[in-house]
Amino acid sequence: MSLKDRITEDMKAAMRAKEADKLTTIRMLLAAVKQKEVDERVVVDDVALVAIVDKLIKQRKDSLSQFTAAGRMDLADKEAAELLVLEA
Numbered sequence: 809m810s811l812k813d814r815i816t817e818d819m820k821a822a823m824r825a826k827e828a829d830k831l832t833t834i835r836m837l838l839a840a841v842k843q844k845e846v847d848e849r850v851v852v853d854d855v856a857l858v859a860i861v862d863k864l865i866k867q868r869k870d871s872l873s874q875f876t877a878a879g880r881m882d883l884a885d886k887e888a889a890e891l892l893v894l895e896a
Contacts, residue, residue: 811854812841829886833893840864865894 809817815834822831840860841852852860868891875884 811857812852815857829889830893833890836890837861837864837894861894865891868894 815837819831819834819838822834837860840863841857844850844856844860845852850856868887872884872887872891875881875887
């Protein structure tokens, strides 16, 4: 099973379990994958998918530090939750 298939299965499981935060994060990840496929007219393999996930993790870490520094704990908590899902 490819990594993309596993992520799709995780999305279905999140739908069944009604885990809204996890579902939103997985959909965001799949949207980034689809965007790369459309922009570059390629099929994303596991290596490219890991690179996309790493990029999204880096974005979340940067946002988390910015929100924490600004005192926006509500947004920092949201970014931290997304970070946990992406790291899994």
